[in-house]
Amino acid sequence: MKTIRTNPSNKYEDFFLNSWYNYFLKHKIYGYVGHYHYHLINDKFTLLDSEGYNGYYLELNNRNKLISVDADCHIGIKETRNNNIKMVKRLQKNKYNKNIFLGDFLEMSHCTDIIIINEIKLIGLKNYLKTTKSKIIIVWGNHDKNLMFKDNKLREYLLSLNPNIIFTKKYIFDNMEFQHGDKYDMYRNKCKILYDLVYICADILNISKATFEKYWKKIGHKYFNTNGLSG
Numbered sequence: 520m521k522t523i524r525t526n527p528s529n530k531y532e533d534f535f536l537n538s539w540y541n542y543f544l545k546h547k548i549y550g551y552v553g554h555y556h557y558h559l560i561n562d563k564f565t566l567l568d569s570e571g572y573n574g575y576y577l578e579l580n581n582r583n584k585l586i587s588v589d590a591d592c593h594i595g596i597k598e599t600r601n602n603n604i605k606m607v608k609r610l611q612k613n614k615y616n617k618n619i620f621l622g623d624f625l626e627m628s629h630c631t632d633i634i635i636i637n638e639i640k641l642i643g644l645k646n647y648l649k650t651t652k653s654k655i656i657i658v659w660g661n662h663d664k665n666l667m668f669k670d671n672k673l674r675e676y677l678l679s680l681n682p683n684i685i686f687t688k689k690y691i692f693d694n695m696e697f698q699h700g701d702k703y704d705m706y707r708n709k710c711k712i713l714y715d716l717v718y719i720c721a722d723i724l725n726i727s728k729a730t731f732e733k734y735w736k737k738i739g740h741k742y743f744n745t746n747g748l749s750g
Contacts, residue, residue: 531705535704536559538703539564540563540564542703543564544563548696549563549564551619551621551697551698552566552621553566553623554591554623554660554699554701554704555700556568556569568591569590569591570590571599571603572591572593576609581695584617585613585616586617586618587609587610587615587618587619588621592625594624594642595625596629606642607644610651610653611643611647611651616653616654617655619656619697621658621699622659624658625662626663627662627663627666628663629731632673632676636676639676649680655684656684656685656687657685658697659686659687659699660701662718664715664722674686701714717731
């Protein structure tokens, strides 16, 4: 499925790719990031396509232990439901040592908590989280940034299903680093703290997707002179 990030074709994507390349070069570690909804591999990092929109996932074999990495599931919206159902079935079938969800696991900026909880049940994720022996790591992204707060209701709900879930801004082990990727979104670079506030407030206020996109268009006009959105 094409999304607003499908094609690496302009200076915004160039900024994203170059910034992450230099980041991992500086830190002397290999990286894995999502956020831009297409797949790319170079000598410093792997960019993962969206699991929710495009059904992409990555399997890593680390010390003879299998790891699943899934970016941009966006659980809560109908557009990603079928791929997320397939994802859960795959996770149930395979004995992964770790499941790393690489940001935008939940679509909190467009959906209410009740909608997301119902979707978690519908796609089979509730049962999986309650029964799995895999280590679950949820790296928050821009669409589920409020998972950083310990009193967030969805974070509390997920922990009620599996108290061993790790929530983190980035995950590092065995000289590998996992981040969502929005750190070097051009909109963040231009809008600074406003970028995070839009997503945080959209979740708290439970605004509609249409209203959310309306405000992003206004911000696009102000900072970029475009109608472009940051997904």
